[in-house]
Amino acid sequence: MNNEALKELLYKMADDQLILGHRNSEWTGFGPLLEEDIAFSSMAQDKVGHSLALYTILQELGEQDPDTVAFTRNAEQFHNSLLTELPNGEYDFSLIRHFLYDTAEALRFEMLTQSSFEPLAQLSAKIRGELRYHTMHANTWIKQLGSATTESITRLQKSLEYALPYALGMFEKSPFENALISEGIFAGEQVLEDKWKRKVEEVLAQTQLQLPAWDTITPHLGGRVGKHTEHLQPLLDEMSEVLRIDPTAEW
Amino acid sequence: MDQFGTFEVFVQPKEGKPFQHEGIVHAPNLEMAYVLAKEAFTRRFTCISIFVTETRNVYVSALTDGDEDAYDHVTKVASTSGKETFEIFHLLKRGKQHQHVGKVEAGSHNEALWVASQQLRGNKQVFNIWAIKTSGIRFTKQEDLDLWNTLGEKKFRDAAAYKGGDKLKSFLEKTAQQ
Numbered sequence: 001m002n003n004e005a006l007k008e009l010l011y012k013m014a015d016d017q018l019i020l021g022h023r024n025s026e027w028t029g030f031g032p033l034l035e036e037d038i039a040f041s042s043m044a045q046d047k048v049g050h051s052l053a054l055y056t057i058l059q060e061l062g063e064q065d066p067d068t069v070a071f072t073r074n075a076e077q078f079h080n081s082l083l084t085e086l087p088n089g090e091y092d093f094s095l096i097r098h099f100l101y102d103t104a105e106a107l108r109f110e111m112l113t114q115s116s117f118e119p120l121a122q123l124s125a126k127i128r129g130e131l132r133y134h135t136m137h138a139n140t141w142i143k144q145l146g147s148a149t150t151e152s153i154t155r156l157q158k159s160l161e162y163a164l165p166y167a168l169g170m171f172e173k174s175p176f177e178n179a180l181i182s183e184g185i186f187a188g189e190q191v192l193e194d195k196w197k198r199k200v201e202e203v204l205a206q207t208q209l210q211l212p213a214w215d216t217i218t219p220h221l222g223g224r225v226g227k228h229t230e231h232l233q234p235l236l237d238e239m240s241e242v243l244r245i246d247p248t249a250e251w
Numbered sequence: 252m253d254q255f256g257t258f259e260v261f262v263q264p265k266e267g268k269p270f271q272h273e274g275i276v277h278a279p280n281l282e283m284a285y286v287l288a289k290e291a292f293t294r295r296f297t298c299i300s301i302f303v304t305e306t307r308n309v310y311v312s313a314l315t316d317g318d319e320d321a322y323d324h325v326t327k328v329a330s331t332s333g334k335e336t337f338e339i340f341h342l343l344k345r346g347k348q349h350q351h352v353g354k355v356e357a358g359s360h361n362e363a364l365w366v367a368s369q370q371l372r373g374n375k376q377v378f379n380i381w382a383i384k385t386s387g388i389r390f391t392k393q394e395d396l397d398l399w400n401t402l403g404e405k406k407f408r409d410a411a412a413y414k415g416g417d418k419l420k421s422f423l424e425k426t427a428q429q
Contacts, residue, residue, distance in 0.1 A: 033255070033277060034277070035276045035277060035278065035287035035288075035290075035291050036287060038287075038290055038291050038294075039286070039287055039289075039290035039291065042290045042294045043290070128397055128400065129397045129398050129399060129400040132395070132397055132398055133289060133290070133398050136286060136395070136398070137286050137290075140282055140283060140286045141283075141286075144279065144280070144282075144283055148279075250418070
């Protein structure tokens with residue numbers, strides 16, 4: 001099995017989960033209502049948990065331990081998509097990002113239940129319930145606010161248009177696409193992107209939100225090869241603050 | 252927040268156990284209530300199913316004091332046409348939750364309590380009875396059942412798992428010695 005290809009796939013998935021998990025956790029205590037605060041925080045914990053599981057698989061492939069990998073790399077060593085590192089902004093943007101990202105997340109893991117790399121196939125099957133909740137939560141909110149009031153529809157629409165180029169960046173091709181596909185590890189970004197577009201269309205069709213034509217959107221790429229926005233490094237600095245103050249701290 | 256109504260949440264802890272009342276969530280509608288209830292009430296422990304209904308759908312029997320049985324206050328109601336299904340819940344211990352005991356066919360909430368007194372009253376004393384129209388409940392669908400097919404007990408979601416008290420104690424002891 002092509003270990004380089006496998007590691008590249010695992011790193012980008014783990015980094016996506018860690019960075020968005022951290023971003024979403026910034027809403028803890030500030031959510032629009034108590035119940036939503038709890039649900040959003042809980043899903044953020046799920047994401048960080050998934051990143052740990054993926055970093056643990058990486059460690060078994062010879063990489064450093066999960067804490068070292070998570071807390072001591074610089075921005076250019078991260079492979080998360082740009083979408084996940086953008087600041088939270090208002091809740092409309094966070095919800096749209098949650099919808100666009102988690103739709104892809106659930107589809108990616110669903111595809112990976114068929115992976116020839118057994119540890120990844122097992123993990124994907126194990127977290128299926130959590131992912132199902134994430135998409136159910138996202139779809140329910142988008143359907144609710146995407147058809148509620150002029151304000152909610154206008155705000156979501158604006159966030160959608162802002163987020164879409166970044167969302168397409170999630171499917172930035174890996175230099176190892178062919179190896180991943182031919183070895184049956186992962187069916188590839190193109191297949192995932194097509195599935196994701198159909199799903200996004202299906203949900204948005206049930207709202208008053210307008211999806212721009214796909215060919216009018218230019219993807220914002222670079223995240224997968226370590227070219228990030230100015231927002232990632234401050235996030236990493238905050239995330240690793242405790243470790244830098246006291247490397248022996250436990251929490 | 253005060254513009255949102257409340258919804259009652261019922262949880263089934265395991266196969267063979269009855270659904271029991273766990274609490275309320277605020278939400279703009281039944282579907283949102285279901286989604287928020289799932290994480291508000293079942294994120295820390297494993298359960299197999301939940302359902303929710305608007306608080307105003309819960310018909311509450313007469314309140315009782317001391318050893319009174321709520322069914323003793325239920326009077327016969329003439330059977331009416333246009334029957335519907337009602338879910339019946341019993342409060343068997345004061346301060347505990349209402350538990351689901353079964354369903355009855357009736358034309359009104361009052362009739363539902365009467366039919367329940369004939370069909371579902373057991374030997375145990377019942378302090379309070381709830382009747383909820385089945386049609387007003389958002390049940391867990393077959394395809395949603397794997398929502399709880401997840402990573403099992405999540406200790407990291409309990410504050411106690413972080414042993415904050417122990418860490419604070421050892422920290423204070425350490426600083427006292429310095």
